[in-house]
Amino acid sequence: MEKERFTISVYTENNIGLLNRISAIFLKRHINLDSMTASRSEIPDVYRFIIVVKITEEQVKKIIGQIEKQIEVIKAFYHKDDEIFHLETALFKIDSSLLFEKREIQNIIKNNNANIVTVTREFFVIEKTGRRRETEALYNKLEPYGLMQFVRSGRIAISKEKMHISKILESFTPENI
Structure with a gap:
């Protein structure tokens, strides 16, 4: 498979040490990050990491699975460059x-x-x-x-397609967990 540039969005709770654990997932696989940014998201108390990497689609799917295993991670997505505004x-x-x-x-x-x-x-x-x-x-x-x-700065990005992420994340807000 050919390497492509992917933008990974990770929606999380804001906990100490999470950045270390997420970056360790890439480190273990010897994957270099092109950029990483973090900010609050459109949902109160939910934060968003945007990570840019150049890997195969098979690798990005495995990484998404590993990221989502982290307790504080609510949901992770990946997009190709033509699927986002960045x-x-x-x-x-x-x-x-x-x-x-x-x-x-x-x-x-x-x-x-x-x-x-x-x-x-x-x-x-x-x-x-x-x-x-x-x-x-x-x-x-x-x-x-x-x-x-x-x-x-690192890349900031939003998807072109409607994702209904707010509805997905509302069920994960602290008062609903």
């Missing part, structure tokens, strides 16, 4: 003198639909939200000017 955010910190000395930086920012979020005497910060290839392209354009700092 974005990430990147921040770029650059020397402020370049903003005024190098006109092409202003054009790069504008042409890449990025935003300047702050300017100080020493540096300015650019924010870019989009697909990974877009943040990578902006990185490649800005890198020759000297990046002071760069950081990118």
Whole structure:
């Protein structure tokens, strides 16, 4: 089977140590994570991990089964890239003198639909939200000017198809367990 990129969504209770146990599932199988994010979900007291991996569909099915064996895990799903809307955010910190000395930086920012979020005497910060290839392209354009700092979030994603996840999760809320 061919490796594909999968986005795994894991709905959980918010308990200490769960992140360690979930990441250990991937570690045991020598699977590298492309990204991982966590946030609260649309259901009170239910949290959501979004994990991106490049593996076979057979592997992702096994991993979902292992993740769902964790006590605090309510439900896990996986999706291919064409089944979800996904974005990430990147921040770029650059020397402020370049903003005024190098006109092409202003054009790069504008042409890449990025935003300047702050300017100080020493540096300015650019924010870019989009697909990974877009943040990578902006990185490649800005890198020759000297990046002071760069950081990118993990993927955030929602499914294109209606999942009725809220109804599924309502039965798992603490007052119903």
